[in-house]
Amino acid sequence: MSQRIKALLVHLFTATGAVFAMLALIAAVEEDWSMMFLWLVVALVVDGIDGPLARRYHVKSHAPEFDGVLLDLIIDYLTYVFIPAYALFKSGLLTGWPGWFALIVITFASAMYFADTRMKTKDNSFAGFPGCWNMVVIVLFTTQPGDLIVLGIVTVLAIAMFVPWKFIHPVRTLRWRPLSLTMMILWTICAVWAAWVQFDPNPWIIWALSISSLYLVLVGLVQQVFPASKA
DSSP states (O other): OOOOHHHHHHHHHHHHHHHHHHHHHHHHTOOOOOHHHHHHHHHHHHHHHHHHHHHHHHHHHTTTTTTHHHHHHHHIIIIIIIOOOOOOOHHHSSSSHHHHHHHHHHHHHHHHHHHHOOOTTTSEEEESOOOHHHHHHHHHHOOOOHHHHHHHHHHHHHTTTTTSOOETTTTOOOTHHHHOOOHHHHHHHHHHHHHTTTTTOOOOHHHHHHHHHHHHHHHHHHHSSSSSOOO
16 A cells, blocks of 8 residues: 555544534534533544554655645534533533533634644643543533532633643653553543443542543643753
């Protein structure tokens, strides 16, 4: 198989995320939140795999007519932002004006963040919260923390998109990568299980999901405060 064919297949693999986004949207419109999140997790897995594949097969050199970065951003906005924001609003997890506030803030702030050319740091982490609202909302569905806490989390994370707070990329951030990948896998397993059981999991699933979420949110800040030794 030629390098060009391999590169084109990577682009086609990335594009499957749009199909999973549509399946998630259909489930959301039908208010089948469990199935919606399962499709979003599938899209998340695709997003985690296509980047390494794109670098492995040098898609920019062998299939340059397709912009893989743009394709990825379009799908990410649908699966990371648009559909989760709709679910948060429509599910009743936030009612009244807080629901409208969250819907507007998440979609507007994320659109600006995704267009920001400064979103990546030198160590391949993210400068500011990277708009992973799909991960946030599935945790909120599972833990059901209450209106004020949900509103506070949405507000803090929306602000965090535009402050110099580093968030790791579990695959591309080299520092502590084995631990970060382990926590990401743990998060994914717990999220899938929580959605599979209609967001009524055993307490240990809730604890594991919460701990892995806190790690993924805070580890970048820890690395920022305690930088790696240059030696």
